[in-house]
Amino acid sequence: MTNTLPPWVNYFLLPAINLLVAFVVSGLVVVAIGENPLRAAWLMVDGAFGSARGIGFTLFYATNFIFTGLAVAVAYHCGLFNIGAEGQALVGGLGVALACLWLGAYVPWWLVLPAAIAMGAAFGAAWGFLPGYLQAKRGSHIVITTIMFNFIAASLMNWLLVDWLRPTGQMAPETAVFADGGWLPKLTGLLNLFGAGLRNTPLNLSFFVALLCCFLVWLLIWRTRFGYSIRTMGLSPSAAKYAGINPARTIVIAMMISGGLAGLMALNPVMGDLHRLTLDIVQGAGFVGIAVALMGRNHPFGIVLASILFGMLYQGGAELAFDMPTITRDMIVVIQGLVILFAGALENMFRPQLSRLFSTMHRRGVAPETEGAA
Amino acid sequence: MDFNATLLILDSTLRLSTPLLLAALAGLYSERAGVFDIGLEGKMLAAAFAAGAGASVTGSAYAGLFLGVIVSVLFGLVHGFASITARGNQIVSGVALNFVAAGATILLGQAWFGQGGRTPQLATEQRFLGSEPNFAAELRDIPVLGPIVSELVLGHSLLVYVAFAMVPLTWWVLFRTRFGLRLRAVGENPAAVDTAGISVTWLRYQAVIICGALCGVAGTYLAIAQSGGFNNNMTAGKGYIALAALIFAKWRPVPVMFACLLFGFLDASAIRLQGVILPMIGRVPVQFIQALPYVLTVVLLAGFIGRADPPRAGGVPYTKER
Numbered sequence: 001m002t003n004t005l006p007p008w009v010n011y012f013l014l015p016a017i018n019l020l021v022a023f024v025v026s027g028l029v030v031v032a033i034g035e036n037p038l039r040a041a042w043l044m045v046d047g048a049f050g051s052a053r054g055i056g057f058t059l060f061y062a063t064n065f066i067f068t069g070l071a072v073a074v075a076y077h078c079g080l081f082n083i084g085a086e087g088q089a090l091v092g093g094l095g096v097a098l099a100c101l102w103l104g105a106y107v108p109w110w111l112v113l114p115a116a117i118a119m120g121a122a123f124g125a126a127w128g129f130l131p132g133y134l135q136a137k138r139g140s141h142i143v144i145t146t147i148m149f150n151f152i153a154a155s156l157m158n159w160l161l162v163d164w165l166r167p168t169g170q171m172a173p174e175t176a177v178f179a180d181g182g183w184l185p186k187l188t189g190l191l192n193l194f195g196a197g198l199r200n201t202p203l204n205l206s207f208f209v210a211l212l213c214c215f216l217v218w219l220l221i222w223r224t225r226f227g228y229s230i231r232t233m234g235l236s237p238s239a240a241k242y243a244g245i246n247p248a249r250t251i252v253i254a255m256m257i258s259g260g261l262a263g264l265m266a267l268n269p270v271m272g273d274l275h276r277l278t279l280d281i282v283q284g285a286g287f288v289g290i291a292v293a294l295m296g297r298n299h300p301f302g303i304v305l306a307s308i309l310f311g312m313l314y315q316g317g318a319e320l321a322f323d324m325p326t327i328t329r330d331m332i333v334v335i336q337g338l339v340i341l342f343a344g345a346l347e348n349m350f351r352p353q354l355s356r357l358f359s360t361m362h363r364r365g366v367a368p369e370t371e372g373a374a
Numbered sequence: 375m376d377f378n379a380t381l382l383i384l385d386s387t388l389r390l391s392t393p394l395l396l397a398a399l400a401g402l403y404s405e406r407a408g409v410f411d412i413g414l415e416g417k418m419l420a421a422a423f424a425a426g427a428g429a430s431v432t433g434s435a436y437a438g439l440f441l442g443v444i445v446s447v448l449f450g451l452v453h454g455f456a457s458i459t460a461r462g463n464q465i466v467s468g469v470a471l472n473f474v475a476a477g478a479t480i481l482l483g484q485a486w487f488g489q490g491g492r493t494p495q496l497a498t499e500q501r502f503l504g505s506e507p508n509f510a511a512e513l514r515d516i517p518v519l520g521p522i523v524s525e526l527v528l529g530h531s532l533l534v535y536v537a538f539a540m541v542p543l544t545w546w547v548l549f550r551t552r553f554g555l556r557l558r559a560v561g562e563n564p565a566a567v568d569t570a571g572i573s574v575t576w577l578r579y580q581a582v583i584i585c586g587a588l589c590g591v592a593g594t595y596l597a598i599a600q601s602g603g604f605n606n607n608m609t610a611g612k613g614y615i616a617l618a619a620l621i622f623a624k625w626r627p628v629p630v631m632f633a634c635l636l637f638g639f640l641d642a643s644a645i646r647l648q649g650v651i652l653p654m655i656g657r658v659p660v661q662f663i664q665a666l667p668y669v670l671t672v673v674l675l676a677g678f679i680g681r682a683d684p685p686r687a688g689g690v691p692y693t694k695e696r
Binding site for chain 2: 005032033041081082083138139140143144145147148149151152155156158159162163194284287290309325326329330331332333334335336337338341342344345346347348349
């Protein structure tokens with residue numbers, strides 16, 4: 001069935017149609033509330049891209065989704081469905097926060113950053129290691145294990161923040177605010193080059209770290225020997241075994257890379273924006289990563305595009321909630337769910353119709369030529 | 375711990391286990407038929423909202439229950455359409471529906487009732503509340519046995535008894551009826567069921583509908599039996615705990631009940647154990663007890679306390695051979 005469709009239909013038209021249906025259904029929700037869906041759509045787009053400030057916020061959210069999207073994609077190439085990016089990012093936040101807390105007072109940010117990257121990735125990788133190991137060696141189902149690990153991570157971090165990392169005399173379960181060295185530079189100046197007098201947006205240097213990760217993931221998956229093993233495992237575990245690839249080792253390492261990428265997500269909110277570790281740094285980005293990877297067809301370039309789309313939803317949704325008080329920020333969650341539903345679970349809904357359409361068009365396109373030849 | 379405190383904990387264990395039990399049995403039907411469902415949470419939440427909203431608008435608890443079940447079944451049908459008809463990824467569909475439920479309940483609640491996403495507080499007669507029969511008070515005077523019967527057995531909400539009655543019923547349906555045999559077969563080897571001339575699609579849809587109905591009762595219990603209306607995100611991960619209980623019980627009805635009672639007991643004692651110093655162990659962090667069901671499930675899945683093999687065709691959409 002898949003072979004009958006040209007690549008541009010597979011990679012652009014089909015996701016676009018699914019996305020459109022998701023938006024139409026979201027529009028119906030807006031109608032149920034008693035607002036005008038077209039105006040709501042315009043407010044979202046304008047809120048996300050209409051100003052340099054909006055663009056700053058959109059890219060800030062997109063940064064989170066690039067990391068988690070890459071995390072899901074790397075695991076997916078290995079045939080693993082990692083829905084634990086949520087927990088891996090949270091635990092990664094611990095690594096980032098510890099680096100910033102320890103080093104932030106002594107050295108400038110450009111020395112803290114490599115440490116934060118290393119620690120965030122290491123902590124996230126550690127949280128990805130166990131589900132990977134259990135899948136590879138004990139046959140546990142990775143989906144179930146990673147769900148469970150999300151909750152275990154939440155409990156663990158809650159305990160650490162309440163009992164260990166919270167400064168004395170403070171009520172909220174969060175760490176102290178980092179010293180100057182634990183603050184990543186904002187990219188506000190960069191946005192101001194486009195002629196806006198911005199004082200502050202949360203967009204920060206981790207956006208470039210995310211783009212760098214995209215390049216590295218592309219390099220890893222399509223240009224290295226290990227990437228080849230990952231893809232072989234994903235396509236056919238038995239073929240991989242015959243080819244001399246060690247399945248257990250490949251699964252565990254792929255899950256560690258996946259967890260590490262998810263852990264790096266914490267750089268953006270922890271070191272880039274809040275400058276402290278709180279319990280809600282991830283805010284569903286781990287699950288959005290699933291949608292981002294699906295829509296981006298597990299390719300870094302597609303992931304960047306899909307992340308910007310979801311960043312737009314987050315920023316535009318916030319503006320929408322501000323301009324239309326009857327619509328709360330939870331509209332974003334609904335749209336997100338519908339996008340995941342239509343672009344993910346129902347991605348093949350329109351495929352048979354499109355296949356039929358294209359095969360008839362193809363026949364018609366070919367038929368006159370053959371007649372002319374005869 | 376004295377006798378009365380123990381009774382109190384066991385009593386709240388029953389109450390806290392009820393929604394878990396209903397949701398876990400719901401998952402049991404679906405997953406035994408080969409449709410994985412991590413959307414239990416979302417269905418419960420949507421049902422809780424529908425039940426809370428329905429009961430407050432109509433003034434009837436039964437109307438609330440009806441609406442809760444309908445909405446949950448509709449969610450189930452969407453999941454069924456995605457995973458059976460459209461042959462989509464069942465995990466992705468479940469995640470998506472959890473999102474939709476989490477967002478839509480608050481969004482619509484705020485738009486319709488304007489109370490920060492909550493539904494209006496319900497009056498007593500609009501809820502499923504337990505009432506103790508007259509002889510309960512007389513029973514209480516009998517030493518030891520009296521309080522146990524009057525506290526633990528009597529006076530619960532109707533839905534608590536429904537949940538526990540579902541356990542033997544589910545066992546009977548699954549293992550003693552033709553429908554149950556086919557349901558289990560379709561989760562293990564759908565091709566064989568297809569060869570026998572029975573519709574895989576219809577069987578799986580039936581399972582998904584039963585799953586939706588039971589999740590609907592679970593959500594209704596949360597919203598209009600346990601509390602007097604819907605609250606933001608009131609399921610708070612119970613759907614995932616139910617999923618954990620289902621796996622912990624290795625997809626079997628009676629063990630599901632014990633797993634739910636265990637997890638309900640952990641939940642009930644979590645608050646009591648806060649700050650208590652246990653011999654040999656010291657102070658147990660409450661977060662540890664909260665995480666225990668998940669940890670136990672992971673340990674079980676790793677095969678350290680027996681193997682948990684899911685239905686063999688679970689998560690795989692069935693394609694008729696051409």
